[in-house]
Amino acid sequence: MPSLGRLHLITDTRPGRDPLAVLRAALPVAGAELVVQVRVEDDATDREAYDLACRVAEACRPYGASCLVNDRLHVALAVDAAGGHVGADDLPVAVARRVLGPGAVLGATAREPVGARAAVDAGASYLGVGPCHVTTTKAGLPDPIGPEGVRAVAEAVGVPVIAIGGVTAASVPALRAAGAYGVAVVGALSLTADPAHATAELMRALTC
Numbered sequence: 001m002p003s004l005g006r007l008h009l010i011t012d013t014r015p016g017r018d019p020l021a022v023l024r025a026a027l028p029v030a031g032a033e034l035v036v037q038v039r040v041e042d043d044a045t046d047r048e049a050y051d052l053a054c055r056v057a058e059a060c061r062p063y064g065a066s067c068l069v070n071d072r073l074h075v076a077l078a079v080d081a082a083g084g085h086v087g088a089d090d091l092p093v094a095v096a097r098r099v100l101g102p103g104a105v106l107g108a109t110a111r112e113p114v115g116a117r118a119a120v121d122a123g124a125s126y127l128g129v130g131p132c133h134v135t136t137t138k139a140g141l142p143d144p145i146g147p148e149g150v151r152a153v154a155e156a157v158g159v160p161v162i163a164i165g166g167v168t169a170a171s172v173p174a175l176r177a178a179g180a181y182g183v184a185v186v187g188a189l190s191l192t193a194d195p196a197h198a199t200a201e202l203m204r205a206l207t208c
């Protein structure tokens, strides 16, 4: 299993956003600590997801960064990504593990210890845990679990916990203190005028 980077950049493909520009800014700063999760809107076509994933995987390669694909595991296989991420509406974790194979990185979403342990038992190699804080990036999420919710999951499992949801560089210290190995962000890198600087701030908070 490849070692997991600590900064997970989730692509923002909403209108007016430029996920490849953000990626180009983040890669030289975070290098192999960057994990780029290709996440497209639900109404995007598989071809759109594939085209973006191809470009992300190609951009990551020279930096040793990893490319994962959210939800659409056939796209992950098609671009030879390092793995994928699944949640409650996606393939079950055990099925995702079978699809991706034993050596792939497989993330699963969890927000409490029982579900977290079940996901690990089913084959997840890391957990995306949250939402930690309020976010407007995804609608319909349950209430934020905060650092204490992250702690409950981190204490229950032996795989890396990646905190997600409203994460900024300022919130990283409390999440790390709660046991998070890394963080996943959309807005903290996509909505800033200077994504290279924001990447540096996140990396500093993740590695100090």
Ligand SMILES: Cc1ncc(COP(=O)(O)OP(=O)(O)O)c(N)n1
Residues within 6 Å of the ligand: 008, 037, 039, 070, 071, 085, 086, 087, 088, 089, 090, 107, 108, 109, 127, 128, 129, 138, 162, 164, 184
């Ligand atoms: C690192 C990470 N954690 C959680 C999620 C959320 O996945 P999911 O619950 O399947 O929701 P969608 O992202 O598919 O809308 C994630 N993508 N990454």
Ligand SMILES: Cc1ncsc1CCOP(=O)(O)O
Residues within 6 Å of the ligand: 130, 131, 134, 135, 136, 137, 138, 141, 164, 165, 166, 167, 184, 185, 186, 187, 188
């Ligand atoms: C996909 C997803 N799942 C839980 S929170 C979230 C979005 C995180 O985006 P942001 O970093 O902008 O809060």
Ligand SMILES: [Mg+2]
Residues within 6 Å of the ligand: 070, 071, 085, 086, 087, 088, 089, 090
């Ligand atoms: Mg999903």
